Amino acid sequence: MKKLLALLICLFYLENQPTLAQNLPPIFGTNVISEKDARIKQYLTATRIVWKTSGTGISGEQNLLRPGTGQADLVHQNICTLTSKEGEKPGLILDFGKEIQGGIQLVTDQPSDHRPIKIRLRFGESVSETMSEVDTVSGATNDHAMRDFVIEVPWLGVMQAGNTGFRFVRIDLVDDNRELQLKEARAIFEYRDLDYVGSFKSNDERLNTIWNTGAYTVHLNMQQFLWDGIKRDRLVWVGDMHPEIMTINSVFGKNEVVAKSLDQARDITPLPGWMNGISAYSMWWVLIHRDLYKYQGDKQYLKKQQKYLVALLDLLLSKIKDNKENLDGTRFLDWPSSENPKAIHAGLHAMMIMTLDAGAELCTILDEPAQAQKCKAASTNLKLYVPDANGSKQAAALLALSGLVPAQKANSEVLAVDGCARMSTFYGYYMLQARAKAGDYQGAIDCIRNYWGGMLDMGATTFWEDFDLDWTKNAAPITEIVPEGKDDIHGDFGAYCYKNLRHSLCHGWASGPTAWLSEHVLGVTVLEAGCKTIRIQPNLGDLKWVEGTFPTPMGAVKIRHEKLANGKIKSTIDAPKGVKVVDGNL
Template identity: 55%
Template sequence: MKRHLLFTVFMTIFISCITAQHKRFDDFFDSSHFKPVKLSSATLSPQRIVWVSTTDKNTISAPDNLLKPFDGQLATNTTDFCTFFKQEDTDTAAVILDFGREIYGNIRIFAPIRSDKKTVRIRVRLGESVSETMSETGGTTADSSATNDHSLRDYILEIPWLGSIETGQSGFRFVRIDLLDKGVKLPLKTVQAICRYRDIPYLGSFHCNDERLNRIWETGAYTVHLNMQEYLWDGIKRDRLVWLGDMHPEVMTITSVFGNNEVITKSLDFARDNTPLPGWMNDMCAYSLWWLIIHRDLYLYSGNYEYLKKQHTYISGLLRQIISHIHNGKEALPTGRFLDWPTARNPNVIHSGLQSLSLISMRAGEQLAIWLEDKKLQKECSDCALNLEKNIPELHDNKQAAALSVLAGYGNVEETALAVIARDGAERFATFYGYYMLEALAAGNCYEQALKIISDYWGAMLDLGATTFWEDLDYSDALKAARIDEVIPAGKYDIHAKGGDHCYKGFRHSFCHGWASGPTAWMSRYVLGAIPIEPGCKTVRISPHLGNLDWVEGTVPTPLGIIKISHKKSSSGKITSRVEAPEGIRVILKK
């Protein structure tokens, strides 16, 4: 009897141990406080040493060891490390490492065994450019314009004895390590980067005979991918927030590359829930208008009616709120009047832009009301749009105002596109509203001009060493600037330190900003030529515009599967197309 009892107790313990091995991580937490995040991580090794503070081997010895492969586990007999040593306070023992491309994440520093067990202080500076890692924080000069806004990228850290430490959480490509304590030798095995990202496939693709355009398409896709964190951010170093106007180009890129991802709806709902009416999203009236336009475009790509239906109450309330600010066919939207930063000091341009944007949002609202079978709301939006159409805004010779005017259908679309937007090419283009300038060029049949501007303007960032697209670029600055992946040569223009304006002066300027990804969506929509015209991509119009290209091929994601597309131009200019669409998708091929 006693032996049977002991056996029963033993088996109970054994089975409970087996069961425990199959627990999930979240089983140990109260579900009301545990929210799993669908993010993955990857470890990256530095690709090169950009700069070493001295050639004195007593100060920095064997820096190339920092580049050697490392399995991530220190040992008491770890060898092949780099040693930092400062004999005097005035000595500088520092290196700058390059991880090869911009990432979002942390750094992990590995320190082998040393004679003294005391912690050693170092200074870490993360940078989107080499010059940012060599900058100071919080000053008034160009070289001291860096900040720790939104994420710490310049800080002092204590390194343990025989251990590793992980720190950071910012957007960066480069890292500078400075030893601060004198009289101690600090061995470092390596500095790794831990990249955080959504592990999702690139379903969309784009390839043509112009490799520069291919790189631009891929760079735009990668820029947005890095910003697809817990929510859809605009920047990974600064502005790690949900900005609704900025989201629209990002959403267009995501739907062209990744398909409908939950980060879109999660971010749209976040903005809605944090902006009870009569509020305006991000305290900017235009950004609530963009929220409506995003919903219209998202539904065309996703066809998720259940999700759209959940927005009905807020959509109708917001549309009626906008209509209440339209008087005699003119917008009179309240404070928080903003288009983009380059136009922020020009109230006349802002009014023209908001007039056009109000008309665009009313047409989006009318379409949303049709899908939601809300005839009363449909008529209200239609009547408001008719009134707005009667008041054609002035263009003020401004590309932002002209782009929105074209997209609203005001005036002679082709004439405006050619005379204002295409004039002077990439001059006076902007990274955010550049997408709408490209859309307006397409509406005005200026496809060759658009492709040339994409190559010149976004390609200029690649020419300067960019691996992601920036918050802002003054094209004239790009033509005189040094590369961002090198120490700035004497006499050359440092575009990161000296460029930028408004809230992004100097090193506060973000070099990975999702709103700059517009060419990726644009080339999928107008060069591959695939545009959904029925919700859920059930009907897709394919109308290629190759400009000077010889051929293009690629894929477009839809809820029903991948559309494969190829276009080839003959010597006579005739385009031969091949389209493979999943069952359930009607393709209208228009050349």
């Protein structure tokens, strides 16, 4: 009996351990790990030396551009040597070619002095950030991730340091009269090893690059959780997640980081609290679940949200007064609209309608008819009042998407005015969506080329927390030391929480064009949950052809559209079994 009881206890223990913990070496016995890191590491060799201090303190720096092994040895060949004197501290900047998340691996050789050597490391999303000081002037910080610090490296060994978002690294000797012999300096690239199931390609290479850059921006932020920035902020901001999740749906399909992050936000936000302290972000949580169910069709996962969802909808219903939104908590759409209270009210009122409509959909699916009816009735009453966007493109987009204002009216009077002026990287997605609803596909495509393409022109390999085309008029790209008389595109601009070099140059909320191009140009709209039925209706604008793939739970749909001489579109579609395709042109 005792043996049976012991066996049952052992089986219970094994069944209740994280499955990934089974790979622990036997010597660990009953030690428990909470989870295995879902990411992999790759080592990258620098593509160029951006800069080095003048004088004779550095030699052999081109050796750092040679592929390495990560192993110290006794051969003493192909070494970069940095030698300091009193008052002369050598340093150099390496460019790894693309923005990445991770750190740096330094492999040292064997100078005559065996003592550890102090070096200063500065990681930067731009060259100017690597040349900055952590102060209140330039905006450079160590907030969220250490990117400027002093470490010691060993004699004839390997040191790994850093955990941040960067493309450039500066290495400086700290002490006088020391010699650093560097065999290798490789970037440590940490990311989820994912297949890009979705794709987009057209005759316009600029649009192709924008689609891929948006996809890569979100990919980098798919770390242990879904962050909005790999340098700053490395947090789960629920509103920021909506465009990210729409991009994930269009590029990667289902991924566990989405549910993990949504559930974390739910579990640390007991009601009546607002997620991240922001009422709109709790509304985005509802909208995300509606869109996630539409794309993935995972009813079992949706059922896990039922209790919280119904209670949250009750909370939202209690924040209506005289058929107007009366939300408390932090009242926020995005930073550029944060000083326009009339626009915030208009946006929140529109979001309340959108959320209650989505809540009614979800409650119908979850067999909560009474709650669904309450949401529908409240939404109908809210639509009796139409607030003024007060010139805000953010508010105008939401008013159009909620149906409060005709999309053509919002577009002609606000959204299309002055082209890309007063855009924002987060709400730019909803501005594009509203312009599509208005039928202004060409205007939206042009805006994508100019606004998101403007970041590419400044050297971006990921999309930024915020951007204004006016910044570029006299600016040097992020890949250069800023010349005399030029503006620093990274260090001279920004506002609110992203002033100057604190500005994140990899922010997932800026990925909207990727999802938008897949939906409106490639033409895929999900009609039935889990992509069981999709409509394909391309809007090529001035494009000659477009092709790509779209992920569904049943596999990828392959699509190609060509514009014929008579202006009609010839489409070739190959859908997997289980996916019904409706031709939107019929």
